[in-house]
Amino acid sequence: MLSAGLARTSEGRRGSRLRAAPAAARPTAARPVVAASPDEDRRPLAGLRVLDLTRMLAGPTTGLLLADMGAEVIKIEEPQIGDPTRRNVPHLGGESTYYMAVNRGKLGITLDLKSPEGRAALLDLVAKSDIIVENFRAGVMDRLGLGFDVLREVRKDIVLCSISGFGASGPLRDKTSFDLVNQAMAGTMSVTGEVGRPPARIGVPAGDLCGGYFGCLAILAALRARRKTGRGAHIDLSLHDCLISLLGYLGQAYFTTGESLGPVGSGHHHIVPYGAFDASDGTLVIAAFSQNFWERFAGAIGRPDLLSDARFETLERRKTNREPLMAILRPILSSGTRDYWIATLGEHDVPCATIASVGEALESDQAVARGLVFEVAHSSLGALKALATPLRADGAPWLSALPPPMLGEHTRQVLAGLLGYSEEDIARHLSIQKRPKVGRGADASLATGRTS
Template structure:
């Protein structure tokens, strides 16, 4: 069956492992690109060993490598390098997340590949980018969250720095990489020329710090941890209802007036300390206990219904099991079941980008190690069965 989606005419060589690079490749595959995951023959991507497992299949690996084709190549062997060079001549995109210098040592860096394919988009995502004093340092998500300032902003006011509950350092870099690839492809449509896309996880963390940077350079004060509270908007945080916590986001003065009238607290509306958002933020320490006492009077579902009637943005703090049965998640098809030949049905997040004319889709399960080696090398490079057998005997594939 031909591939569907807006990127169905693209061929991507995905030489990445673990999360940032594979997630970027997954997004491209979900949007229709043919993504060939290139792995070393002796074990492949480290993420194949990350739990949890079902019938020996890593759910972690499966969730971010779905819809790709699997090819094994030993890039340290001359024959493996030659095969990759030939594939790169056919590719629209090469995606890699090695430390800077690794691909150059293999003879597979951008300058080498562009000589063979001037239209190639070469995307490199790394911890610190291709230049700068930290360029050759190793990095993982937790390191980037720490160095990028995010961890200093996350946690309770009187508690230690806390890692965000998902690998946002990797995911932000992955999404920026996809944006960079699509921008470079758009330019190539006009000029015919490819280019390198250099994305650093640290850069992406700074890019999403938004008001923390603005606050520091305007006020000179170092932003700190605030729990669930927003630094500039009040009330805008989690509150304990009688049975469980909810989040209430009163984002402007009009909503504040609506809220106070809806809950019968005109006294709060009349209080000069809380008249404007700026005043409420300055006096949050006085307002917060009043709000907390108010919300403890009723269960969460009662409050959510009342706030929805009043048009006040609010929501429950869902655990994953609650999210799995949420009707909005179901309506948006954001949990999909993918049938893996070894693991059976596996539930994973759906495609969050909804396109009206060319919708994306999960093209299939993650590949077994080297599952499509013969098909890819035969179809794209014309290798015979005998040639493939020799390469396998030599440990090249």
């Protein structure tokens, strides 16, 4: 587990390995700024460094996953402004809980990438890094003078992951996008919600989250390829692509039948009974996914006769006769409590559950046993509960305990300790960052990449 203590700066450490080398002789090997214990070095990405230029949710999720797998992640934010999610409510002690949710495990610095000094500092960091993640609008990195061709001149094997709403090609390349827009355009909203009611957004920002996970997956593949070829890669990841790829069997059904399936509420297009049912005191879900589970379910509810009813004998017939079957099941299930049905169905090994609230899920015995909630030591808030990613191996989680950084919290330490900048250099950077922001209206999209 990474410690919260940064390595000492190169000042007073003549010959320190963290002192910056002359530009022509900059090392390409990444060295961690944060002290790590031998145990933490066992995580798969220990020793790699990531520059996280992302904002909002998708890109920061990629950075969080890489941090939990052991990489040192340096989040680089715009001076004075920071990640837009820092202003999202609710707040705790002035810090946004939305921001903190996906920026744990990172060091936080500020650089003005529109200034020559800020761009030069970023390139100095690139020389000592392995991975860059960004989610600016397509073309912004090139306009800043930080396109992939420039980056690989500094480090030939750099892996750049660019995340945007619609990717770097196609007619929608420059379209403004947030998760809701992508859910609408990728078909997922058309199959979400109740029959006869307006389409619904998936309750969590699915496009952003799966984009974050796909970004991490693509980076891992690029790192594997780099080991064989010695070359880096530029990953072009579209959140729209990510969501369309999740259509899965719905897409294959369309290719086969030409039919676009619609919403079925909590149910399944092809499986019955499968969905939410009302008990006498609330709702539970039942998933009789296969013929075997259907037979167990019929026995559990005291209706084995349903197994010999020709309308319900097979999966296909139950699908065709969905409503007649539901008309039989609803009054049976509403006659008992949730606890009764959970116990009874459980005895027959029928998959079922009550519907947990967010709080109930986080505080459940299963979540506690799996270590999904833990504490980090925040520099201003003290002990802070955090949600772990599901990454674990050999009986232990892959987890970074670094707290989410405050805006620019580690700027001085990184510039001095990693790049070997003098106090005069650092003071100049900080002075530039304090300049009033002028004409931000035209460039507001640079901060977010217009993805949520």
